[in-house]
Amino acid sequence: MLTFRVFSLFLLAVTTATAQTPPVRVQGERINAHLQALAQFGKNPQGGVSRVAYSEADLAGRAYVLGLMREAGLSVQVDAAGNLVGRRAGTEPGLQPLVIGSHIDSVPEGGNYDGDVGSLSAIEVAQVLNERGVALRHPLQVIVFENEEGVMLGSTAIARGIEAARLDLVSQSGKTVREGVQFIGGDLQHLAAVQRAPGSVAAYLELHIEQGAVLEQAERQIGVVEGIVGIIDCEVTVQGFANHAGTTPMNQRHDALLAAAQFIEAVNRVITAVPGRQVGTVGWIRAQPGAYNVVPGKVVLGLEIRDLDAEKVKTLYAAVVEAGTTIGTRTGTTFQFDPHALSEPALTDAHLQAVIAQSAQALQLSSQRLPSGAGHDAQEMAALGPIGMIFIPSVGGISHSPKEYSRPSDIENGANVLLESLRRVDAETSRNAVRPFLKPIQ
Amino acid sequence: MLTFRVFSLFLLAVTTATAQTPPVRVQGERINAHLQALAQFGKNPQGGVSRVAYSEADLAGRAYVLGLMREAGLSVQVDAAGNLVGRRAGTEPGLQPLVIGSHIDSVPEGGNYDGDVGSLSAIEVAQVLNERGVALRHPLQVIVFENEEGVMLGSTAIARGIEAARLDLVSQSGKTVREGVQFIGGDLQHLAAVQRAPGSVAAYLELHIEQGAVLEQAERQIGVVEGIVGIIDCEVTVQGFANHAGTTPMNQRHDALLAAAQFIEAVNRVITAVPGRQVGTVGWIRAQPGAYNVVPGKVVLGLEIRDLDAEKVKTLYAAVVEAGTTIGTRTGTTFQFDPHALSEPALTDAHLQAVIAQSAQALQLSSQRLPSGAGHDAQEMAALGPIGMIFIPSVGGISHSPKEYSRPSDIENGANVLLESLRRVDAETSRNAVRPFLKPIQ
Numbered sequence: 081m082l083t084f085r086v087f088s089l090f091l092l093a094v095t096t097a098t099a100q101t102p103p104v105r106v107q108g109e110r111i112n113a114h115l116q117a118l119a120q121f122g123k124n125p126q127g128g129v130s131r132v133a134y135s136e137a138d139l140a141g142r143a144y145v146l147g148l149m150r151e152a153g154l155s156v157q158v159d160a161a162g163n164l165v166g167r168r169a170g171t172e173p174g175l176q177p178l179v180i181g182s183h184i185d186s187v188p189e190g191g192n193y194d195g196d197v198g199s200l201s202a203i204e205v206a207q208v209l210n211e212r213g214v215a216l217r218h219p220l221q222v223i224v225f226e227n228e229e230g231v232m233l234g235s236t237a238i239a240r241g242i243e244a245a246r247l248d249l250v251s252q253s254g255k256t257v258r259e260g261v262q263f264i265g266g267d268l269q270h271l272a273a274v275q276r277a278p279g280s281v282a283a284y285l286e287l288h289i290e291q292g293a294v295l296e297q298a299e300r301q302i303g304v305v306e307g308i309v310g311i312i313d314c315e316v317t318v319q320g321f322a323n324h325a326g327t328t329p330m331n332q333r334h335d336a337l338l339a340a341a342q343f344i345e346a347v348n349r350v351i352t353a354v355p356g357r358q359v360g361t362v363g364w365i366r367a368q369p370g371a372y373n374v375v376p377g378k379v380v381l382g383l384e385i386r387d388l389d390a391e392k393v394k395t396l397y398a399a400v401v402e403a404g405t406t407i408g409t410r411t412g413t414t415f416q417f418d419p420h421a422l423s424e425p426a427l428t429d430a431h432l433q434a435v436i437a438q439s440a441q442a443l444q445l446s447s448q449r450l451p452s453g454a455g456h457d458a459q460e461m462a463a464l465g466p467i468g469m470i471f472i473p474s475v476g477g478i479s480h481s482p483k484e485y486s487r488p489s490d491i492e493n494g495a496n497v498l499l500e501s502l503r504r505v506d507a508e509t510s511r512n513a514v515r516p517f518l519k520p521i522q
Numbered sequence: 523m524l525t526f527r528v529f530s531l532f533l534l535a536v537t538t539a540t541a542q543t544p545p546v547r548v549q550g551e552r553i554n555a556h557l558q559a560l561a562q563f564g565k566n567p568q569g570g571v572s573r574v575a576y577s578e579a580d581l582a583g584r585a586y587v588l589g590l591m592r593e594a595g596l597s598v599q600v601d602a603a604g605n606l607v608g609r610r611a612g613t614e615p616g617l618q619p620l621v622i623g624s625h626i627d628s629v630p631e632g633g634n635y636d637g638d639v640g641s642l643s644a645i646e647v648a649q650v651l652n653e654r655g656v657a658l659r660h661p662l663q664v665i666v667f668e669n670e671e672g673v674m675l676g677s678t679a680i681a682r683g684i685e686a687a688r689l690d691l692v693s694q695s696g697k698t699v700r701e702g703v704q705f706i707g708g709d710l711q712h713l714a715a716v717q718r719a720p721g722s723v724a725a726y727l728e729l730h731i732e733q734g735a736v737l738e739q740a741e742r743q744i745g746v747v748e749g750i751v752g753i754i755d756c757e758v759t760v761q762g763f764a765n766h767a768g769t770t771p772m773n774q775r776h777d778a779l780l781a782a783a784q785f786i787e788a789v790n791r792v793i794t795a796v797p798g799r800q801v802g803t804v805g806w807i808r809a810q811p812g813a814y815n816v817v818p819g820k821v822v823l824g825l826e827i828r829d830l831d832a833e834k835v836k837t838l839y840a841a842v843v844e845a846g847t848t849i850g851t852r853t854g855t856t857f858q859f860d861p862h863a864l865s866e867p868a869l870t871d872a873h874l875q876a877v878i879a880q881s882a883q884a885l886q887l888s889s890q891r892l893p894s895g896a897g898h899d900a901q902e903m904a905a906l907g908p909i910g911m912i913f914i915p916s917v918g919g920i921s922h923s924p925k926e927y928s929r930p931s932d933i934e935n936g937a938n939v940l941l942e943s944l945r946r947v948d949a950e951t952s953r954n955a956v957r958p959f960l961k962p963i964q
Binding site for chain 2 (some may be wrong): 129187188191194229231290291292293307309312313321322323324325327328329330331332333335336338340341342343344348352357360361362363364365368369370371372373374376377382383384386388413429452453454455474477478479480481485
């Protein structure tokens with residue numbers, strides 16, 4: 081076995097480099113230095129960043145990253161949706177581009193690795209290819225998608241277009257999406273032009289932090305992502321009756337916050353009652369009017385349910401709605417559910433999973449397959465071609481938090497797997513011609 | 523019995539008015555017209571008002587009320603704490619003033635009767651005395667206290683002074699108390715000068731809506747208040763751990779909002795587990811960072827407990843703290859409790875209770891004794907002299923709500939009881955000289 085592995089590595093070495101030159105690898109120190117520099121934009125006193133899409137910090141961070149893309153030898157444009165798109169020519173005419181990328185916007189009070197690792201590693205891959213004079217047969221595109229967190233706006237524009245109604249939604253920055261896209265240099269008049277056709281991408285590869293603790297607990301260096309979970313988000317309004325908190329007897333209240341509290345517990349019960357890896361969260365809440373001396377008359381809260389199986393998401397959502405309705409009847413309040421459209425699960429391409437696993441093995445890195453509990457731009461790009469995702473460990477499984485952390489060595493490993501996978505895909509698809517594209521089963 | 527009552531009324535008539543002139547009564551239509559006019563300041567589209575202390579609406583409402591006070595023949599000053607103080611001279615030298623009043627600030631999304639009824643009725647009482655040429659032996663003061671809702675700030679300044687730390691608190695208006703007092707024309711340099719000495723008020727009488735449903739359910743027109751409940755307010759901070767809502771398995775979360783939900787339910791359980799009229803409320807809540815896709819890491823919420831028995835308030839508070847601590851241990855979160863100083867229960871003067879009851883009887887109005895579940899400026903004024911409070915019914919027991927309502931006839935009744943009680947107290951204390959002041963038992 082050992083003999084075989086050594087032999088494989090020998091074969092790899094002779095196919096990708098001469099005996100005199102070192103193998104083509106990323107510069108881990110450079111990626112990590114870029115991560116530290118990017119962390120300054122939107123830095124919070126308590127650690128981490130608040131670089132929500134369309135904020136001043138986002139704008140400044142994008143300018144910094146655009147500079148890095150140019151230094152990497154890419155020809156860069158801000159597309160009409162505000163995505164940063166860097167291009168590098170291929171050698172073989174008629175091939176669709178290979179696309180790599182991620183995002184640099186953050187959640188409020190987020191960390192310095194979610195999106196940033198994938199974006200800066202993709203730029204590093206381009207830079208190393210350039211510095212080492214490695215030509216790819218396919219054109220290469222490095223895309224830093226805009227507003228991934230709010231959600232997947234830039235990649236949606238490219239993959240299937242943005243409905244007009246979404247432009248009027250208010251983003252975390254306080255700006256509408258319309259205002260935000262203009263703020264970062266997009267061009268609303270030509271938004272539709274960024275949409276691409278199915279089959280127009282030879283392959284999309286994204287490196288990302290796991291944001292969970294599966295790899296850490298299994299002591300694996302690389303995660304080969306099987307798919308991205310489906311998500312349902314729902315705004316829930318609990319209508320009770322505001323009244324004086326001193327003079328309204330306990331048994332005469334219609335306390336919307338007490339009903340909401342019972343609902344939050346019910347969500348937890350419903351989600352944990354069945355086996356599986358599904359998650360359900362109430363992440364935000366507002367109580368009105370909101371004073372010590374008033375029984376809350378109205379509560380609005382945000383519910384979210386995720387699983388790799390769309391049917392399971394729908395079944396759990398229905399059970400949660402039923403639980404809320406029951407609580408409403410019992411407490412003399414009403415529950416209204418306003419769900420957003422289900423974000424369908426997106427499976428990764430089985431062949432790209434194999435390429436990523438083989439690349440990790442070739443680099444002597446341990447790996448395992450796992451689902452992604454988080455949404456990613458890759459799920460939108462799945463509409464255009466086969467997608468593959470590479471995860472690296474998140475220390476303590478922490479993400480969307482100032483304490484989010486991935487080790488520099490893991491980041492370097494992930495970037496090398498991205499580079500290696502990209503080169504293997506470039507080599508094989510040019511050998512085998514472009515494989516017919518089948519949209520992954522939703 | 524009937525004969526006796528008729529005879530009493532006959533006696534009253536000959537002592538307060540000649541046979542030729544009608545009895546001195548308020549003009550109910552005028553009070554209700556003034557209430558409607560005041561309701562324009564801070565009016566909400568959905569009904570009711572948001573005239574929180576130190577807001578633009580508060581400032582405008584105060585200017586309107588100051589005008590009414592002057593029309594009523596009062597000599598009006600804005601004191602250093604921002605209270606509107608109207609004065610009318612008495613005929614007998616050396617007597618301490620009788621004080622009547624209330625407030626006109628509201629909670630956010632409040633109603634048009636809480637405070638307003640008592641303030642405008644007190645002004646009406648002064649106006650009627652003036653129009654009818656009725657002299658009182660005691661000086662009369664009509665005070666419209668500033669910032670009752672946030673809480674009892676103006677009356678506290680008069681009764682026992684404001685601690686410097688309270689000036690830095692942020693009020694519902696967004697302004698600090700310091701900024702707010704300046705905004706409404708107070709004088710921070712001379713704030714201490716508004717404080718009065720114990721015994722300096724002959725009697726304080728306040729008319730107020732009940733804000734509960736006791737009178738309505740008992741079909742009584744007038745409430746004779748036994749005392750004002752004690753209140754403990756407490757800011758509760760639940761510290762969990764913010765993490766990605768998609769990638770953090772349910773059993774690895776430290777969800778501050780889920781823990782807070784359990785706490786809100788526990789507060790309800792603790793308060794309702796023992797017999798009595800105590801109330802406990804969680805009236806406001808904030809979850810951080812507050813997004814669909816982040817497990818909340820921190821929740822801050824506002825807890826309040828009220829009862830006429832201070833010991834009971836303390837016992838219930840301790841039980842709630844214990845429940846929170848237990849939930850923290852079970853959920854991997856921590857609970858921190860930052861209570862404000864207990865607002866002690868304030869009992870009304872037994873003799874003034876009798877005067878109010880007798881006045882209601884003389885006016886052929888039904889009455890009953892009851893506690894006040896709400897805090898009032900009267901509780902602060904109890905430090906300076908005997909206090910009495912008159913309640914009128916709140917339809918449906920609704921208050922601190924746009925649906926707060928008291929019938930015009932009930933308002934007129936209440937104002938007449940205030941007028942009658944004031945005249946009786948004025949007559950008797952001048953007969954009996956000033957009774958020694960004993961601070962009510964706390």
